[in-house]
Amino acid sequence: MHEIALAHAVWRQVAAEMEKHSDRRLTQVRVVVGELSGADPESLEFALGLLVAESEWPHAAVHVRKEPVVLVCRTCGREYPMQEMRLRCPACGGADVEPVRGTQLRLESLEVE
Amino acid sequence: MAERIRLEKKIVTENDRLAAALAERFDEAGLLVVNLMSSPGAGKTSLLEQTARRLADDLRMAAVGGDLATDRDARRIIDAGMPCRQINTGRGCHLNGRQVAEAIEVYDLADLDILFIENVGNLVCPASFDLGEHRRVVVSSTPEGDDKPVKYPVAFRSADCVVLNKMDLVEATGFSPASFSGFVRDLGLDVPLLELSCKTGQGLGAWLDWLRTQREAVRCRAAPSPE
Numbered sequence: 001m002h003e004i005a006l007a008h009a010v011w012r013q014v015a016a017e018m019e020k021h022s023d024r025r026l027t028q029v030r031v032v033v034g035e036l037s038g039a040d041p042e043s044l045e046f047a048l049g050l051l052v053a054e055s056e057w058p059h060a061a062v063h064v065r066k067e068p069v070v071l072v073c074r075t076c077g078r079e080y081p082m083q084e085m086r087l088r089c090p091a092c093g094g095a096d097v098e099p100v101r102g103t104q105l106r107l108e109s110l111e112v113e
Numbered sequence: 114m115a116e117r118i119r120l121e122k123k124i125v126t127e128n129d130r131l132a133a134a135l136a137e138r139f140d141e142a143g144l145l146v147v148n149l150m151s152s153p154g155a156g157k158t159s160l161l162e163q164t165a166r167r168l169a170d171d172l173r174m175a176a177v178g179g180d181l182a183t184d185r186d187a188r189r190i191i192d193a194g195m196p197c198r199q200i201n202t203g204r205g206c207h208l209n210g211r212q213v214a215e216a217i218e219v220y221d222l223a224d225l226d227i228l229f230i231e232n233v234g235n236l237v238c239p240a241s242f243d244l245g246e247h248r249r250v251v252v253s254s255t256p257e258g259d260d261k262p263v264k265y266p267v268a269f270r271s272a273d274c275v276v277l278n279k280m281d282l283v284e285a286t287g288f289s290p291a292s293f294s295g296f297v298r299d300l301g302l303d304v305p306l307l308e309l310s311c312k313t314g315q316g317l318g319a320w321l322d323w324l325r326t327q328r329e330a331v332r333c334r335a336a337p338s339p340e
Contacts, residue, residue, distance in 0.1 A: 002238060009126040017120065027115060031124075038241035038267045071301060085263050087270075087301030097301035105124045113115045 006039055006105065007047035011055075013107050021112055026057035028111035031064045034102040035082070041066045044105075069102030128242050131210025135245025142222035143335035145328045146230065148244050150268055151252035152261070153234030156278035158186045159311035160252060160320070161229055165195035168321055172328065173224060177216040178231035179208040186231065195229075196220070207238035210245065226328055236261070240268035247331050254279040255288035262296040269297065274305045274323060281310040 014029055029048065033041040045064035052060050069082035075094035082102065088095050139146045149157045161176055168174065176197040178186045187199035198216045200208060213230060222228065230246060232239040251272040253261045256279060262269040269275065275297055283290065294306055305323055309316030 002241065005128075006124065006126065009124050013120075013122060013124060017118065021118070024116075036267055036270060085266050086299045087266075088299050089301075094303075095298040095301050096303040099301075107120050107122045107124060109120055110118045111115055112118060 003040060003043035004047045006044055007051055010044075010048060010105075010107060011051045014110065017107075017110060018112075024112035026055075026060045026110060027113050028061045028063065028109075030108040030110070031062070032067045032104070032106050032108045033064055034067045034104045035069045036099060036103045037105045039105050065108070067102050067104075069099050071097045071099050073097050128210050131214065132243035132245045135210055135214060137245075138222065139228075139245055139247065140335060142225070143332060144222055144225045145227045145248070145324075145331040146244075146246045147227065147324075147327070148230045148232060148239075148246035148249045149252060150232045150236065150239045150249065150272075151234060151254075152236050152257060155234070155252045155254040155257065156311050157231045157234070157252050158189055160276065160278065161190050161195060161197075161231060162193035163311050163314070163317055164229075164321065164324070165190060165193035167317065168324070169194045172226040172325075174227045174229065175220050175225055176229040176231060177208075177213060179205075179212065179233040181205070181233065190231075202233055206233055206235050207242050208232050208244060209242050213244050226332075227324065236265040236268045240265075240271050248273040248327055250274045250276055252276045252278055253293070255282045255286045259289045259293040260296055262293065262300055262302075266300055269300055269302065272302065272304055273327075274307065275302070276320065277306065277308045278311055280308050280315055281313045 010031055018026055033039050041064045045062055048062045052062055071087055072079050073089035073094050074096040076092040078089055078091040080090055087097055089097055151157050174195050176190050176195055179200045179202050180186055181202055184199040187197040190197035198219055200212050200216050230244055249272050251269055297306055307319050309320055
């Protein structure tokens with residue numbers, strides 16, 4: 001819904017990183033969007049593409065990957081993937097669960113040359 | 114020569130920075146801050162009206178509320194006995210940290226026990242915008258249907274308490290409280306689910322108790338340890 005603002009936040013972090021590598025050229029940006037992060041990967045990739053096109057590295061590739069949710073049950077310790085928004089533990093039925101993956105929006109890596 | 118730079122850095126938005134500053138202010142002032150989220154018409158304002166009427170003698174409370182237009186909600190809350198500042202967001206579908214920071218300027222936070230932030234009626238965007246609050250409450254209501262939790266998982270997942278309002282309409286709407294609570298548990302939510310009716314007053318006691326308990330928890334954490 002607000003992926004243009006998110007894309008600007010991603011880009012600020014890319015630009016800050018590239019300042020440390022000012023002699024290099026950015027060729028690829030990889031971003032990970034957790035399934036429960038609230039962001040839409042396709043819209044974010046589109047918005048980031050617009051920022052890249054206007055940057056000093058207009059040919060850099062943008063890859064936004066959706067990350068599935070993985071949970072841990074605090075009751076029985078089981079680690080399991082989320083199935084269709086069922087987050088409850090499939091082993092013991094417990095609802096006291098913690099997502100260990102799939103909630104974040106993060107800048108995974110850059111490729112430079 | 115191509116080189117991969119691994120970063121694995123969480124994206125920090127401008128709102129995240131503003132929310133962190135707000136959280137610090139709220140902690141320093143030692144009050145409880147509650148962010149209320151729901152779809153339009155679920156009963157956030159009604160819940161604050163009832164809270165004002167029943168708790169104003171015990172606790173010092175104030176509110177800020179977001180709506181696209183009008184100050185109708187703020188006037189209702191003020192009429193019920195709680196100071197309230199309206200934020201008109203125009204086309205904005207959620208409140209952000211900057212709007213809240215500006216709206217609370219009229220309050221002396223140290224003189225308050227609880228500040229309520231009534232978000233814009235929307236179960237999508239507000240969930241992604243932290244406002245520095247201590248607790249998030251998602252309000253749902255029986256006419257909306259019992260599958261709201263699984264349709265809006267991000268909002269419900271972020272809740273510290275789920276309020277189910279308009280229990281007086283259960284029969285008329287064919288709503289299944291068991292099915293709703295099943296969907297909440299399916300989301301892996303181990304939080305209180307409070308069934309109530311702002312119209313009849315049914316179940317409001319548990320809501321007020323929950324608020325008092327949260328207020329106490331935040332106050333104890335904020336209180337300086339004895340010398």
